Amino acid sequence: MSRDLPRRVVAATFARSFLIQGSWNYHTMLGSGFAFAMLPGLRRLFGSDPDQMDAAVARHLEHFNAHPYLSNLALGAVLRLEADGSDPEAIRRFKVAVRGPLGSLGDALVWATWLPAVAVLALSLYWLGAPGWAAALFFVLVYNVGHIGLRAWSFRLGLAAGRDVGRHLGKTDLTGWTARLEPVLVGSLGLLVGSALAGRGGLVESGGVWVALAAAGFLVGMFGGHRVWRPAAALTVAAIGLVALFGVWQ
Amino acid sequence: MAIVLFRVDERLIHGQVVIGWGHQLWPDRYILVDDELATSDWEQELYQLGAGGAGVVFSTTESARSRIAEWREAGERSILLTRDIDTMRRLAEDGILSGERVNLGGIHHGPGRDEVLNYLHLTAADRESLKAIAAEGVEVSARDLPDSHRVSLQTLLKG
Numbered sequence: 001m002s003r004d005l006p007r008r009v010v011a012a013t014f015a016r017s018f019l020i021q022g023s024w025n026y027h028t029m030l031g032s033g034f035a036f037a038m039l040p041g042l043r044r045l046f047g048s049d050p051d052q053m054d055a056a057v058a059r060h061l062e063h064f065n066a067h068p069y070l071s072n073l074a075l076g077a078v079l080r081l082e083a084d085g086s087d088p089e090a091i092r093r094f095k096v097a098v099r100g101p102l103g104s105l106g107d108a109l110v111w112a113t114w115l116p117a118v119a120v121l122a123l124s125l126y127w128l129g130a131p132g133w134a135a136a137l138f139f140v141l142v143y144n145v146g147h148i149g150l151r152a153w154s155f156r157l158g159l160a161a162g163r164d165v166g167r168h169l170g171k172t173d174l175t176g177w178t179a180r181l182e183p184v185l186v187g188s189l190g191l192l193v194g195s196a197l198a199g200r201g202g203l204v205e206s207g208g209v210w211v212a213l214a215a216a217g218f219l220v221g222m223f224g225g226h227r228v229w230r231p232a233a234a235l236t237v238a239a240i241g242l243v244a245l246f247g248v249w250q
Numbered sequence: 251m252a253i254v255l256f257r258v259d260e261r262l263i264h265g266q267v268v269i270g271w272g273h274q275l276w277p278d279r280y281i282l283v284d285d286e287l288a289t290s291d292w293e294q295e296l297y298q299l300g301a302g303g304a305g306v307v308f309s310t311t312e313s314a315r316s317r318i319a320e321w322r323e324a325g326e327r328s329i330l331l332t333r334d335i336d337t338m339r340r341l342a343e344d345g346i347l348s349g350e351r352v353n354l355g356g357i358h359h360g361p362g363r364d365e366v367l368n369y370l371h372l373t374a375a376d377r378e379s380l381k382a383i384a385a386e387g388v389e390v391s392a393r394d395l396p397d398s399h400r401v402s403l404q405t406l407l408k409g
Contacts (some may be wrong), residue, residue, distance in 0.1 A: 027359070063358050078278065093286075100264035131373035166295030 002033065003083050005041060012040040014155050015071050028063045030119055032241060035060040041079045041100065059088055067097045067106020069150045074098045076158025077165050092161050109149070109178045117185035118143045120192050127195035127202065252282075253321055255329045257346065258338050259355035262287075262331050263300045266355065270395040271329065272302065278326035279305035283314040283341060284333050311340045319345055335372075339379040348387035354406075355394055366406055369394045377407060 020033035031198055038060045046052040066074060073093060081091050122139035125134060161168045197203045203210055252266050254275045260269060262282055266388075280301055287293055288310045309317065314330075318341075321328055330339045338352055356369045363371035370392050372380075380403060384390050390403040 093290075094296075096261060100261060100268075101296055102264055103266065104302065145268050163292045166292055166294075166299060169299060172293060214292040220264055 007046050021068050029065040031064045034064045035219040066102035070106035072104040072151045073154035073158040076155040080162040094174040103173045113181045124192040202212045251323050253328045257353040257355050260357050263297050268302045272300045274396045277329040279327050281307045281330040285310045335376045335379045339382050342383045342386040354392040
């Protein structure tokens with residue numbers, strides 16, 4: 001049994017997907033957000049039978065986790081599977097299998113690459129002399145072209161491929177995209193460091209003490225690696241605390 | 251010993267396993283023992299995507315029982331995973347896993363399951379299966395990540 005989904009239902013599901021983290025919790029993680037996004041589709045498919053509707057909502061309230069943007073791929077595919085009248089147990093297995101790869105691919109692509117790359121580029125623009133609002137606008141626009149594009153692309157792919165998303169996802173080579181974005185991130189980081197050192201109000205302008213402190217921090221990081229990050233973070237927090245206390249005392 | 255970890259984890263290959271355990275044990279491959287998964291192409295494709303470059307072998311319980319010896323002697327380091335406790339019990343029958351350790355990872359909340367640890371929820375049948383695994387000469391304990399506290403079977407069954 002396969003039933004067509006009206007455009008209205010597909011559009012409503014996509015719009016609701018932006019709120020998928022809206023009721024994030026430790027027990028079901030994205031589970032209730034997932035059920036919330038599925039509601040228009042489930043109403044369309046099971047709305048005439050309260051018992052079936054209850055069961056359908058209950059199975060989508062279960063634990064689900066993935067990267068929030070790529071979870072649209074699961075959402076599209078599950079909407080397709082429900083419309084095709086798939087066995088609930090098969091749908092549950094699909095959701096269990098898909099969350100791992102969607103989480104790791106999305107974390108690598110978005111949190112570890114796209115977000116820092118665009119943020120670092122925007123900061124470089126600022127240090128290179130662009131007004132603050134322009135740098136902020138650049139970040140919001142460029143970041144969200146990627147963000148909304150990824151949501152829309154993955155939702156369509158899920159809707160078209162159903163449970164075969166694994167094959168399609170394997171072909172699209174998201175890992176390759178991540179690898180191509182990494183040089184952009186590293187390059188912009190270089191640009192940022194250069195402009196923060198030599199640009200308007202930069203480190204060089206601030207005077208010798210700050211240059212010496214920054215150089216010392218850089219060397220400690222270079223030789224200590226990840227072992228020094230906890231003490232360094234503690235020291236920074238302590239220093240900020242002391243400065244704040246000093247401010248209050250004054 | 252080339253099977254570096256035996257683990258029961260509902261989600262099989264996922265972040266905790268690939269990052270948490272994978273970055274301590276550096277497996278060359280994951281062996282997924284599950285009768286349904288062994289014949290399900292679309293599901294296999296999904297699990298392969300999450301393995302982070304390591305190989306993935308899919309096997310039924312029966313075939314795994316006859317290949318355990320071969321996997322143990324192989325040069326590749328393997329992490330062997332099952333989705334549920336009962337599959338691990340069938341794997342361990344006739345002392346096949348005798349002298350090994352079995353690690354219990356995530357089994358989430360569900361109908362008929364009691365919370366034993368925040369990542370481990372057991373049915374009455376699961377508890378019997380765990381005793382049966384232990385009776386095959388296997389040391390059973392729970393630990394979600396390599397850095398977390400290891401909980402012995404004795405403590406698990408007390409609750």
